[in-house]
Amino acid sequence: MIQEVRKGEEINSESLKKFLFESGLLSNHYNKLKILQFNNGFSNLTYLIKFENKELVLRMPPKGARFGHDMEREFRVLSSLRNSSLKIPKVYFFSKDISILGAPFYLMENINGIILTKNNPISKNLTAQQYQFISKMWIENIVQIHEINFNKMGLDKIGKPIGYVERQIKNWSTQYIKSETENIDESRKIIGWLDRNKPKKYDHCLIHNDYKYDNIVFDKSLNSVNAILDWEMCTIGDPLMDFGTSLAYWTIESDHKNIKGILDYPTVNAGNPTRMELVSMYESRRKIKIKDLIFYYVYGLFKLSVIVQQIFYRYKKGHTKDEKFKDLNLMTRLLFKLGWQAIQKNKIEHYY
Known part of the structure; x- marks a missing residue:
């Protein structure tokens, strides 16, 4: 999970040290920094910064990113939620000075605990009873996000609820087309189907938009x-739409081996609910x-396919050299096939 910084993704330690000193986080400019990199995740670059018995996390967008990755937005959200009931990391500073x-980038506290990923041995050794309890916590926390008073938190201006569903279909479709590297028949079919079948009435609230096991830090117990x-x-x-995205990530034991091959999450382990049980x-x-x-489920698969394709596009253009991205086009293809099969079978389980 923690490694040496990947080649091509190094950050200027002297510039960072100067920023930390001027921000009051580093007491002596001559003290050393230790910079490591989190290797899980496919999105933002995330570093562990160690100095003076402190540990901070630095987040910044990946090189060559064309969409999203708004560090100021994330910093503003976390700052606004600091007095809420939600469990979030404390944030310290944001800077938009690209020099x-x-x-x-922004800096936040490092949260210790357990993140359930496919590569974490703990994930494979938990009992069914433990996963039953964990999945209930998982549901409880997404519901807490959806029920929080966002107006009271000062977050009413971070989104435009009117026309949200329509904009999401349009924006993700546009982003896919701009990062397309091959013709995938199902992509256009799904784009058209989503546009024709979008709900006319829907609720609105605060949504996370990437809520899954590996974005949660559990305590050690x-x-x-x-x-x-x-x-x-x-x-x-x-x-x-938030919940549909989470469902797309929620692989289950009965899924086809091809699905479990690309979405290899601990949700496949005994004790976790099926997608229908989660619903x-x-x-x-x-x-x-x-x-x-x-x-909502097909939208989640579609959104995931676009995110994966954007990462593959950056890899193909040479903006990142991380070899774990080299076959992501295969994942994009399969995600589109899954979405179209789910539509044809009218199911979110046992459709492929």
């Missing part, structure tokens, strides 16, 4: 949540009934 590190991470896409919008848990907790479930 320092070459891109905008796995009995509580220490922090929810990665708020860069947070906005005011349809909560079911029932969410509906029960929020006292609602999801009417357009296929739309």
Whole structure:
């Protein structure tokens, strides 16, 4: 999870040291910094900065990023939520001065605990009973996000709820076309289907937009949540689009081996609910009934396919040399096939 900084993704330690000193976080400019890099995740560059018995996390957009990755937005959201009931990291400083590190960045506290990823041995050794408890916590926290009073938190201006669903379909479609590297028949079919089948009425609230196991830090006992991470896409919008994105990541044991091959998450382990069980848990907790479930699930798969394709586009253009990105085009193809099969079978499970 923590490694030496990848080649081509180094940051200027002297410039950072100067910023830390001038910000009051570093007491002596001559003290050394130790810079490491988090290797999980496919999006922003995230570094662990060690100095003077302190540990901070620095986040900045990847080189060559064409869309999203708004560090100022994420910093503003986390700052606004600091007095809420949500478990979030404390943030310190944001800078949009690209002369320092070459891109905008912000600094936050390092949260210790357990992140459930496919490569974390703990994920494979948990009992079914533990996963049952963890998944209930997972549901409880996404519901808390959706029920928070965002006006009271001063976040009413971070999104435009009117027309949100329509804009998401249009914007993600545009982003896919701009980062397209090959023709995938299902891509245009899904874009058209989503546009024709979008719900006419929907709710709005604070949404995370990337809520999944590996964006949650659990405490070491796995009995509580220490922090929810990665708020860069947070906005005011349809909560079911948020939940649909989470469903797209929620691989289950009965999924085809090809699905588990590309979305290899601990959600496949015994004790985790199926996607339909997860839907029932969410509906029960929020006292609602999801009417357009296929739309929201396919939207989640579509959004994920666009994100993956954008990363592959950066790799193909040479903006990143990380070899873990070299076959992401295969993942994009399969995600589109999954979305189209889910539409054809009208199911979110047992459709491929």
